[in-house]
Amino acid sequence: MRNGTSETLSNNPCHQIGISQCCKATLENLKEKPWKAIIKKIAHNWRTRNRLSRLNDAQLKDLGLTAADVDHEVRKPVWK
Incomplete structure (x- = not known):
């Protein structure tokens, strides 16, 4: 099981692009489905x-x- 290390966070696409951009991407994904x-x-x-x-x-x-x-x-x- 992974823990919340900085390496794990840096591999997370939402962490790399910022929270607001991640929310926008999630909303776009919901619109597609x-x-x-x-x-x-x-x-x-x-x-x-x-x-x-x-x-x-x-x-x-x-x-x-x-x-x-x-x-x-x-x-x-x-x-x-």
Whole structure:
């Protein structure tokens, strides 16, 4: 896990260009991705992770997944 060293901060693009420019870049990025697409992605992630969590061990084995893989995926935020 990274800590907040000056090296880490200097590698952060937002730190290099300034906070106000970073905010503008983030707003531009949000304008490029319509909210409908974002909501659609969140719904898709929620549905697929919900179904994944319901698979039994034999089904997971067929997919080449472990219970730890499923746990890792299910714990992610729905927007990721």
